[in-house]
Amino acid sequence: MKRLLVVGLSIALVYLVYTGTLSVVEVLIAVGIGLALSRVIGVDLVKDESKLSVRRFFEAVKYALKYFTVIEYLAHYSVVKAILSRDPGLKPAIVEVPYYVNSEIAVVTIANSITNTPGTVVVDVDEKRKKFYVHWIFAEAFEGEEARRGVSAEFEEWAKKIFD
């Protein structure tokens, strides 16, 4: 029930923000479509209903705010500096980064966060051994905890708080 409502109302919210209207007819259409879609895809989107909580939602909001200000700024700054400087000082390498989260969505969140910051791109993932293979243009370490600290430690901490 909780899953149906949360997924349905989220879809309705996206619909209303996208159309930019708040008339009664539109709200009814949005909620109707949202609940119908939620009935179909809700089970795939939310595997564990007990994890839906307000605390996790606010953690996600906090993460988004920090990610799009501080983290993206620092990553963009280093890559922009490399692009514009005469001697970019690149050290490109494909490094092995371990991860310790369990849920699929947390793995996707970490991989997307890594790729969305300029300077690191996930090339492959080994789900059995729980390793990302990341193309890092300023490689400081090649494997283990040191590589994890440089690439994904912070994202993983947030992903654990939000999804695991």
Added chain:
Amino acid sequence: MIDVLLFVLGSSLMVLSAVLSLIGAVGFLRFRNFFLRLHSATVGSIGGGVYGLVGLALLTLSLDVPGYLKYYIFGVAIVSAALVVFASPTGSHILSRAAYRSGEAAPRPLIRDKLKEAGLE
């Protein structure tokens, strides 16, 4: 007061995103390798795309135009920004994985290749 603030913030974000798009394009020309170019593509898509769209949304809110138009453009910009954030890394993952596995784009120069060492190819 709030209108002025939104206008300044929105237009600054749009100028920033224009500059970052240009720098991303310069990076495309300067980096001579597929994997390095992916990084400057990220500068173009996140810095040049997402920040620009968020800037457009804030800028529209501050303008003196009819409400439905204002909120419509705001909504489209915000939803598009979210879509770029979620979809563009997926594209990068597929491209980099395909380029690496097919061997079409050799990742050179490369100081170490842990993926080759792991033998997952």
